[in-house]
Amino acid sequence: xxxxxxxxxxxxxxxxxxxxxxxxxxxxxxxxxxxxxxxxxxxxxxxxxxxxxxxxxxxxxxxxxxxxxxxxxxxxxxxxxxxxxxxxxxxxxxxxxxxxxxxxxxxxxxxxxxxxxxxxxxxxxxxxxxxxxxxxxxxxxxxxxxxxxxxxxxxxxxxxxxxxxxxxxxxxxxxxxxxxxxxxxxxxxxxxxxxxxxxxxxxxxxxxxxxxxxxxxxxxx
Amino acid sequence: xxxxxxxxxxxxxxxxxxxxxxxxxxxxxxxxxxxxxxxxxxxxxxxxxxxxxxxxxxxxxxxxxxxxxxxxxxxxxxxxxxxxxxxxxxxxxxxxxxxxxxxxxxxxxxxxxxxxxxxxxxxxxxxxxxxxxxxxxxxxxxxxxxxxxxxxxxxxxxxxxxxxxxxxxxxxxxxxxxxxxxxxxxxxxxxxxxxxxxxxxxxxxxxxxxxxxxxxxxxxxxxxxxxxxxxxxxxxxxxxxxxxxxxxxxxxxxxxxxxxxxxxxxxxxxxxxxxxx
Numbered sequence: 001x002x003x004x005x006x007x008x009x010x011x012x013x014x015x016x017x018x019x020x021x022x023x024x025x026x027x028x029x030x031x032x033x034x035x036x037x038x039x040x041x042x043x044x045x046x047x048x049x050x051x052x053x054x055x056x057x058x059x060x061x062x063x064x065x066x067x068x069x070x071x072x073x074x075x076x077x078x079x080x081x082x083x084x085x086x087x088x089x090x091x092x093x094x095x096x097x098x099x100x101x102x103x104x105x106x107x108x109x110x111x112x113x114x115x116x117x118x119x120x121x122x123x124x125x126x127x128x129x130x131x132x133x134x135x136x137x138x139x140x141x142x143x144x145x146x147x148x149x150x151x152x153x154x155x156x157x158x159x160x161x162x163x164x165x166x167x168x169x170x171x172x173x174x175x176x177x178x179x180x181x182x183x184x185x186x187x188x189x190x191x192x193x194x195x196x197x198x199x200x201x202x203x204x205x206x207x208x209x210x211x212x213x214x215x216x217x218x219x220x221x
Numbered sequence: 222x223x224x225x226x227x228x229x230x231x232x233x234x235x236x237x238x239x240x241x242x243x244x245x246x247x248x249x250x251x252x253x254x255x256x257x258x259x260x261x262x263x264x265x266x267x268x269x270x271x272x273x274x275x276x277x278x279x280x281x282x283x284x285x286x287x288x289x290x291x292x293x294x295x296x297x298x299x300x301x302x303x304x305x306x307x308x309x310x311x312x313x314x315x316x317x318x319x320x321x322x323x324x325x326x327x328x329x330x331x332x333x334x335x336x337x338x339x340x341x342x343x344x345x346x347x348x349x350x351x352x353x354x355x356x357x358x359x360x361x362x363x364x365x366x367x368x369x370x371x372x373x374x375x376x377x378x379x380x381x382x383x384x385x386x387x388x389x390x391x392x393x394x395x396x397x398x399x400x401x402x403x404x405x406x407x408x409x410x411x412x413x414x415x416x417x418x419x420x421x422x423x424x425x426x427x428x429x430x431x432x433x434x435x436x437x438x439x440x441x442x443x444x445x446x447x448x449x450x451x452x453x454x455x456x457x458x459x460x461x462x463x464x465x466x467x468x469x470x471x472x473x474x475x476x477x478x479x480x481x482x483x484x485x486x487x488x489x490x491x492x493x494x495x496x497x498x
Contacts, residue, residue: 043361046357046361047358047361047362047365050351050353050354050355050357050358051354051358051365051366054351054354055350055351055354058350058351105322106325106371106372107325112322115287115322116322116326119287119319120287120290120323123286123287123288123290124287124288124289124290124291126288127288127289127291128291131241131472132237132238132241132242134476135237135238135241135472135475135476135479136233136234136237136238138476138479138480138483139233139237139479139480139482139483140233140234140483142480142483142484143483143484143487144484144487145487153480153484156480157477157480160473160476160477161473161477163424163445163447163469163473164469164470164473164474165255165256165257165447165450165466165467165470166470182428182431183431183435186428186431187428187431187432187435190428190429190431190432191432194432
């Protein structure tokens with residue numbers, strides 16, 4: 001009985017962890033190699049993977065997203081949480097593909113009409129509302145509570161002024177100083193972030209490929 | 222008598238919202254004509270497109286969402302108008318689904334202004350999912366990536382695409398973006414295939430690309446309503462950039478005033494609190 005259990009545990013580990021890890025390593029190493037090789041065969045393989053296979057994977061991720069959204073929305077409709085909004089979002093989710101399938105998505109199709117006259121104005125409106133919230137937040141939250149906060153505040157004010165059409169009203173050194181902030185301290189911070197992201201991505205990828213990072217398999221066992 | 226005080230009809234934030242709305246409305250109605258000084262970064266993009274010989278081919282990629290259209294549209298229009306006025310042939314693509322329809326409409330409407338013909342002077346290839354895959358795959362073969370254009374016509378049935386196989390056959394790529402998609406053009410298009418990348422982006426994204434400009438990985442960049450207004454001045458054609466710049470400028474000044482008032486109130490209250498201790 002004990003022997004059977006240990007064999008079962010071994011097979012389970014093999015199926016749940018080892019095989020996915022091996023597939024991950026094989027594909028990761030192959031894609032990495034193919035990306036940097038200039039041999040015609042490698043280029044063809046790279047093209048097949050990037051054009052065909054990634055698109056198929058993308059389609060499946062869409063299915064997962066849509067199914068998950070529908071399930072959660074229906075569950076919440078049943079519960080009565082934000083029912084009208086969720087019904088509208090569900091109708092939208094169903095209506096757009098139906099419109100696209102019947103009349104297509106080109107030119108003056110109903111799909112494009114809904115996109116241009118419903119989705120675009122709605123999204124632009126929500127985005128534009130940010131201006132009002134920023135105005136309110138700037139009054140209530142943007143305080144020079146400490147020396148670093150004061151530096152940040154002055155930098156923000158100068159940048160705001162430099163991005164306004166105040167030529168001829170403000171002295172030239174205002175915009176020169178704002179440009180200096182953008183090209184020096186701001187860029188230094190941005191570079192640090194970019195280098196950090198790059199190194200982080202590299203180490204995470206290596207950890208996943210080498211099987212050190214295994215949380216994607218469903219947690220450490 | 223109730224112990225709790227009733228909420229006022231108008232809170233401070235409501236007044237702030239209303240004031241901002243009124244200030245923008247009045248400014249737009251007055252129609253003040255601000256003086257726009259062209260910055261070197263916008264001038265560089267202009268000079269780049271201006272220096273291309275007639276008949277050159279540029280890829281214009283609409284890498285944005287619908288939400289940023291009020292800012293992106295003036296930016297895109299200036300680039301398209303300048304390119305068409307210089308008889309540059311354009312290939313339109315989109316790496317975000319939402320940019321597809323918007324890009325098609327912008328490119329076809331601008332083409333009409335300059336009597337440009339589809340297939341001869343411009344082509345719209347449309348959306349390709351998975352932007353990194355699309356950029357890499359276009360570097361190998363654009364016709365394999367887009368066997369058909371946006372109008373379902375075979376790739377090579379378009380006269381201007383007959384000799385366009387990959388990035389080697391185009392003068393460069395202009396990415397019109399409201400997010401970080403231009404980064405992928407730089408990291409995969411420029412670094413692997415040496416294609417010249419230019420960015421036309423929203424104001425909020427400009428500092429993101431500054432390091433790439435400094436390292437020459439990104440050839441040139443302009444952006445925001447200010448960039449659009451500057452470009453409109455360069456091509457001597459008014460548009461939504463200049464109009465929007467006006468609204469943006471007054472709202473900036475309004476925000477600056479609010480920050481100053483907020484800080485004065487904060488320091489006065491802090492002084493009072495310290496005085497009462």
